[in-house]
Amino acid sequence: MVFSVALQLAGPQVLRRGVDALAGGEGDVLDLALVLGGLAAGQALFRFASRRLTLGAARAVEHDLRMAYVGHVLRLPLETLDRARRGDLVSRALHDLQDLRLFLGAGWLNLCQTLLVGSGTAVLLWRIHPGLTAVALAPFPAIAWVVRRMSPRLHRRFLAADRAAGAVADRVHETLTAIRLLRALRRERWQEERFRGENEALCRARERVVWAWAAVFPAVGVLAGLGHVAVLGLGGYWVATGALSLGGFVAFSAYLAMLIWPMVALGWTLSLVQRGAAALGRLEEVRRWPAEPEPGAPLPPPAGVCLRAEGVTYAYPDAAGPAVAGVGWELPEGGMWALVGPTASGKSTLVSLVARLRRPQRGAIEIHGEALERIADPELRRHLAVVPQEDFFFSDSVAANVLLGRPRDxxxxxxxLALAGLEADVRSLPDGLDTRVGEGGITLSGGQRQRLGIARALYGDPDVLVLDGSLSNLDARTAREVLGRVRQRLRGRTLVVVSHRAFEVEEADGVWFLERGRIVASGTHGELWRRLPGYRRLYREEELRRELEEAP
Incomplete structure (x- = not known):
């Protein structure tokens, strides 16, 4: 860039000497044209190189920042993600990083070029004629005042526009996620009106940006143009009186033309700077959200007790009370165990705490005698696998959704797949294991999705497997068959079945019964049946449902 600006500034000096020589009858037009052509070619070459390097570097920075952003989001606690709007996070990853790249590329390039050309031109103008330079630069304090006055306003409006864009992205994400519900209930028009309000808010926010920018761009151009008009008048007079040579006046005009365009483009550069600053602030806001710690302690060998929880309490934000409160739980090594309770009794919350997806607000959890928060994440994930009731599947093949990046076998x-009772279903698909299941597993039934989730967990060969309501979409007979095969496969290891369907846990070695976030009783199925009315009521309800399912 420096070489490009140097060649650009050298052009008027060559033109000045050439015009003065021609005016004195000594110059050669062809020589002058060749020199100016060579300077222009060199300037074009260096300008191309500077743009290629700067814009390429800006895109590389955008790529690296996007990778770092997504990596940070992947490590955020679930509590943080629960409060964040998904569409807004997507907007920051796309639009905000694009605005930052425009500033680092085109904005930074134009800003540096304006400073170099402006300072170099001012010095050369002063050397040609100090008085005329003072006249030419007289409007510049006014230009600086306009820029200073409008800069905070532009920043606020760009920030508001970015937030409005995040709200629109969030609404689009919500609409696509709930599209089947909206169509089933014929609520498309209602959702469209909700989107209309946020879309119009975005349009208004961006119009405010345009109006602010539209005020800067012409104001800077008019002020710079006034200086040019004054130079033409006074410069012509001084040429006529002999105070300034014709070549000097031509060079002065050429330098002034170089100075006017950067000043006019300063409004555009200012908008890129403010867009970049607003985008950087929104990205920095996410970066300041603390990520999950990365512990490094190894998993101790088995010590008789697989897992121990003492006084564990967790409450969701804005909830009326804790989801689990003062839970004490000791899970023996090996065997099949069960957590049973009615809906909203805290079963899934307790599982998420045990799997370290959430962290208890009070109390402690240990695995093999080691504090859960100290165990290295890779070792914990290999040791313990959880299959949720509603698992997620990528728009990829059956095999890819089982593997999740692990080596293929x-x-x-x-x-x-056979253990999960899904082998026959997959073999009947057009491409078998390579059949794509669609986003969220849309091409699969609810039961097939649950069984595919179980197969995914079994592929990792965990020491502890937790089935968190992951048989709920299966009929009673199929659920029993799948559970029997999984139990046989995990013989000698630990299987935990979490359910509000009591029949799923009749053969468990032990059952814990949760109610309102607390473990109120434990024992075998028979023991709880004899002494716990709530357990009997739950079992009878599920037994009736099972009989209805199995009826011909």
Whole structure:
């Protein structure tokens, strides 16, 4: 860029000497044209190189920042993500990083070029004629005042526009996620009106940006143009009186033309700077959200007790009370165990705490005697797998959704699919393991999705497997068959079944009964049946439902 500006500034000096020589009858037009052509070619070459390097570097920075942003979001606590708007996070990853890249690329390039050309031109103008330079630069304090006055306003309006864009992105994400519900209930028009309000708010926010920018751009151009008009008048007079040579006046005009365009473009550069600053602030806001710690302690060997929880309490934000309160739980090593309770009794919350997806606000959890928060994440994930009631599936093949980036072994994939009772279904698909299941597993039924989630967990060969309501979409007979095969596969290891359907846990070695966030009783199925009315009521309800399902 420096070489490009140097060649640009050298052009008027060559033109000045050439015009003065021609005016004195000594110059050669062809020589002058060749020199100016060479300077222009060199300037074009260096300008291309500077733009290529700067814009390329800006895109590389955008790529690295986007990777760092997504990596940080992936490590945020679930409590933070629960409060964040998904569409707004997407907008920051796309639009805000694009605005930052425009500032680092085109904005930074134009800003540096304006400073170099402006300072170099001012010095050369002063050397040609100090008086005329003072006249030419007289409007510049007014230009600086306009820029200073409008800069905070532009920043606020760009920030408001970015927030409005995040709200629109969030509404689009919500609409696409709930599209089947909206169509089933014929609420498309209602959702469209909600979107209309946020879309119009975005349009108004961006119009305010345009109006602010539209005020800066012409104001800077008019003020710079006034200086040019004054130079033409006074410069012509001084040429006529002999105070300034014709070549000097031509060079002065050429330098002034170089100065006017950067001043006019200063409004555009200012908008890029403010857009970049607003985007950087929104990205920095996410970066300041604390990520999950990364512990490094190894998993201790088995010590008789697989897991111990003492006084564990957790409450969701804005909830009326804790989801689990003062839970004490000791899970023996090996065998099949069950957490049972009615809906909203805290079962899934307790599982998420045990899996370290959430962290208890009070109390402590240990695995093999080591504090859960100290165990290295790779070791914990290999040791313990959780299958949620509603698992997520990527728009990819069956195999890819089982593997999740792990090495592929088709034999093992078919084996775990068979254990989950899904082998025949997958073999009937057009491309078998390579059949795409659509976003969220849309091409699969609810029961197939749950069984695919179980196969995914079994592929990792965990020491502890937790089925968190992941048999709820299966009929009673199929659920029993899948559970029997999984239990046989995990013989000698630990299986935990979490359910509000009591029949799923009749053969468990032990059952814990949760109610209103507390473990109110424990024992075998028979013991709880004899002494716990709430357990009997739950079992009878599920027994009736099972009989209805199995009726011909």
């Amino acid at each position: 088709d034999g093992r994939i078919w084996e775990v």
